Amino acid sequence: MTGKTLYDKIWDSHLVTQRADGTSLIYIDRHLIHEVTSPQAFAGLREAGRNLWRADANFATPDHNIPTTTEERLQGLEGIKDPVSKIQVKTLDDNCREFGIFELEMNDPRQGIVHVIGPEQGATLPGMTIVCGDSHTATHGALGALAHGIGTSEVEHVLATQCLMQKKMKNMLVQVDGELQPGITAKDIVLAIIGKIGTAGGTGYTVEFAGEAIRSLSIEGRMTVCNMVIEAGARAGLIAVDQTTLDYIKGRPLAPVDELWDRAEAQWRRLVSDDDARFDSVVKLDAAQIAPQVTWGTSPEMVVPVNARVPDPELEPDATRRSGMEQALEYMGLDGGKPIINIKLDCVFIGSCTNSRIEDLRAAARIVEGKSVAKNVELAIVVPGSGLVKAQAEAEGLDKIFTAAGLEWREPGCSMCLAMNADQLGEGKHCASTSNRNFEGRQGFGGRTHLVSPAMAAAAAIHGHFVDIRDLGS
């Protein structure tokens, strides 16, 4: 008998029942909730007269719509100027109160982006099945949990049944061997992977990330990698449990303690793929070959190394791809052949569920320390992923470094990653962003996003254009 992959193991341990056609009911341990994709689900539950299956499996926080300036936040719900957003945030509070769901409300010191605070609070544990009405739920796979995004109908299904109806995905292994060059981060790894397999390369798969370069990442870095697996089309990414995982979890508020910890640890240590496990697809990358990555287009797969040029569509043989490139370049206001380092920037955004953790902020602060934001950069904001990340950064003096350099220091939330609140990229403006999507209009109507690592975004803020951080020599 062949061995099992990590995905097989978590799937099998949560299988409630399987029908003849392969459709299965999978038990869900943790359901994360935010304000945007949940109101219709709660309304549906109410309209059908159904009960919440298990309140303690749910964990909620508002993050997408909330303002990030301190002045607005200090006013509580009244500080949300957009009346439609305010209703949505209030609706989450009301629903959580009505159904007895634990919520970290907007101004709780532990509030933050749901994918940052889940792990931070120990609401994310290895071996769990985790869902959330948000495609970046894949983030939690960094801790050896099977986690993926769902739609609002499924949110309602989980609230009512604690299960999801699913068919099992295929297994893909992405192995990143070798050692990264100095200055190369988890963000560069995952962008390079997306560039290699494409934005639909992982469709139909659960992707396990392995190899020396992945193992050597911190949990924060592993979260960055798993977070963006959806940009390669895969709903879930996974990384096997190791000592790094256990060290991260121990002592978190919702993690087990004492004898329960010992039992849990013994179980969690088995959350690795067997040596003889079979993967349906295997992709290998050499870490040493990965340069700092910058996206030039309107899909995360449109990515090149910083020392490269914007690709020329005329050299693309496939007609659909060529027209996609042409549309992207027109939207981005770029010409094929332009060196990436010559792209001038108007805005810098450091934040999002991809890159707003303490390690990300430290990396950015190191680059801007003692320097000033370039004159052509009109707006540079740093948005920590949670209240606890913010407090930690302030304890380390990072906020002072940012503000002294001319970057704004904000309150936690999703902010300009998807621009549902007032943090929006202007029309035609180029932004070096640590977020996860460069789709048309994603960061604001007509905005032009370039996805990069926190260090690359920080360096771009100082220089006013992209630079190869390997050349900075620090």
Next chain:
Amino acid sequence: MRKFSVETGVVLPLDRANVDTDFIIPKQFLKSIKRSGFGVNLFDEHRYMDRGEPDSDNSQRPLNKSFVLNQARYQDARVLLARENFGCGSSREHAPWALDDYGFRAIIAPSYADIFFNNCFKNGLLPIVINKEIVSRLFEEVVATEGYQLSIDLAQQTITTPSGEAIPFTVDDFRKNCLLKGLDDIGITLQDADLIKGFEQQWRDQSPWYFGAE
């Protein structure tokens, strides 16, 4: 859920790969706590020349006349013809809600993003997978023939072209049955409530750390 049996209608060709969910429905419209009313903002950033807001009077907004949805020949389209990886990006169910609210009943494309594909079935919208060559041929036929309609028969699993050609497609049996009968997933799952309770008890005994204090 609305039943799906046979749907016949005008085909709208959206000739673009990797259409993402921000393209289908921009984020500012996700602030609504309702499930309906998104159709008028479907493809908002391409359909209108200006930036729309939830409180905009859409009848007064300047249309992008070159965008396919605004062309007279494609008015009242019911079938959306698309390219690879349609619906990639976020999990927002507002994307199928917007397509449905506009009046689309089915989508035909070579491939879809997983979450979007799944979300369609929960809303009575049928996403059909057809190989790339046939999709390309359909694009040519649609563009060449004003008033081009396709008829989709879910029970027979066929798409019938104006010339009478029947193109077969495959669909998951469970999802097909739910669509044909308009079944509600939650109702189906709750028939297994005892199985879920049994599973939950043994899982709680085995891994109590996944359960909160009682």
